Amino acid sequence: MPAPILIVGQGLAGTVLGWTFEQAGIAFEIADAGHFGAASRVGAGIINPVTGQRIVKSRGVDELLPRALAVYRTMEAAWGVPLVRAMRVRRFFNDDRERRVLAEKSATGELAPYVGEADPVGFWIEGAARVDTAALITAARARWLANGRLREERVDPAAALARHDMVILCTGADDCGGLAWGDVRCARATGEILTLAVGGLAPDVILNRGHWVLPTTVGEAKVGATYTHEGEEVFTEAREELTLSASRLLAGREFAVTAQEAGVRVTSPDRYPLVGRSPRAPRLGIFNGLGSKGALLAPWLAHQWVNHLTEGVSFDRELAVGRFGR
Ligand SMILES: Cc1cc2nc3c(=O)[nH]c(=O)nc-3n(C[C@H](O)[C@H](O)[C@H](O)COP(=O)(O)OP(=O)(O)OC[C@H]3O[C@@H](n4cnc5c(N)ncnc54)[C@H](O)[C@@H]3O)c2cc1C
Numbered sequence: 001m002p003a004p005i006l007i008v009g010q011g012l013a014g015t016v017l018g019w020t021f022e023q024a025g026i027a028f029e030i031a032d033a034g035h036f037g038a039a040s041r042v043g044a045g046i047i048n049p050v051t052g053q054r055i056v057k058s059r060g061v062d063e064l065l066p067r068a069l070a071v072y073r074t075m076e077a078a079w080g081v082p083l084v085r086a087m088r089v090r091r092f093f094n095d096d097r098e099r100r101v102l103a104e105k106s107a108t109g110e111l112a113p114y115v116g117e118a119d120p121v122g123f124w125i126e127g128a129a130r131v132d133t134a135a136l137i138t139a140a141r142a143r144w145l146a147n148g149r150l151r152e153e154r155v156d157p158a159a160a161l162a163r164h165d166m167v168i169l170c171t172g173a174d175d176c177g178g179l180a181w182g183d184v185r186c187a188r189a190t191g192e193i194l195t196l197a198v199g200g201l202a203p204d205v206i207l208n209r210g211h212w213v214l215p216t217t218v219g220e221a222k223v224g225a226t227y228t229h230e231g232e233e234v235f236t237e238a239r240e241e242l243t244l245s246a247s248r249l250l251a252g253r254e255f256a257v258t259a260q261e262a263g264v265r266v267t268s269p270d271r272y273p274l275v276g277r278s279p280r281a282p283r284l285g286i287f288n289g290l291g292s293k294g295a296l297l298a299p300w301l302a303h304q305w306v307n308h309l310t311e312g313v314s315f316d317r318e319l320a321v322g323r324f325g326r
Helices: 012-024 061-079 096-108 133-146 236-249 294-311
Strands: 005-008 028-032 084-092 115-118 122-131 150-152 166-169 187-197 205-209 211-217 220-224 256-267 274-277 284-288
Touching: 005 012, 012 028, 012 061, 012 133, 012 284, 012 294, 061 084, 061 122, 061 133, 061 294, 096 115, 122 205, 133 150, 187 236, 205 236, 211 236, 220 236, 236 256, 274 294, 284 294
Parallel strands: 005 028, 005 166, 028 150, 084 205, 166 284
Antiparallel strands: 084 122, 115 122, 187 220, 187 256, 205 211, 211 220, 274 284
């Protein structure tokens, strides 16, 4: 007997959804085409509470951050794999405008509790984290293959509806469109990241000015990420751009580039994620559009799905796929 629910895609979205279903006692199967091209294999998994040139708090971060950390820490404990690390961000000012913006926002307290005192060069952001999304999907894959929950195959969602009551698409950039998306048009943005061999970095500090340098293991760091709307290729320009940023952020420290990877982020027209039942085919569900903030958002979206399936609670209006309908 097939399980009533099939999750299609076992990237960050499908994995967090499956884990949350397990915790809630909801029966499901999951299928993935082999992680090829999965953004979750490449993405840095940084959760930064304060971002952007306008120095703003990430939307909903006060509520979403503790929820996300609690979920990843339970996975970590259950699977015996390190997945999440508390970090601080050393953010450098680009110009005087940023100094002014920070001073104004600090005066109103709107960046509390994440941003404290600034100095002439930059400021510190507390309460950041790094989720190792590649390790997370790899650990879940091994576990679910062993217990027979995961099938490694490409699924045709329409055909799968004949075998399951509900099919939830967590397909990332691979399938961003189609029936589940209704009238929504997604945008894809390619991101590239370099791996660096570099010593002597503080393990819990992310350096950030436009791009970031993230220490990963002893003697290794990542620098990223570019943002382009072109195809998923590894570009020379991206390597040059990121190498230049790494030189600046590492302030003269020697490093060597050891790898370059690319992935594709998916965003909805209002840049907020998409969950819920397809407006055109209610037995088809969606969990996508995580953009650059998958690590922060995925646990919250999974919680919405569980509330919906167990209690009949409607999805938040600002997240529901139906918000773009005519
Ligand atoms: C360069 C880069 C840097 C990033 N940095 C960060 C960051 O610092 N912090 C952060 O929070 N986010 C970051 N992100 C974004 C984050 O990685 C994504 O939001 C997240 O990984 C998306 O997860 P997903 O599960 O939706 O998609 P994916 O990880 O792409 O997974 C989709 C899965 O679905 C499978 N699939 C698709 N179609 C089918 C089918 N028909 N049948 C079976 N399987 C199928 C694919 O094989 C794939 O494994 C970054 C992304 C990139 C590219």
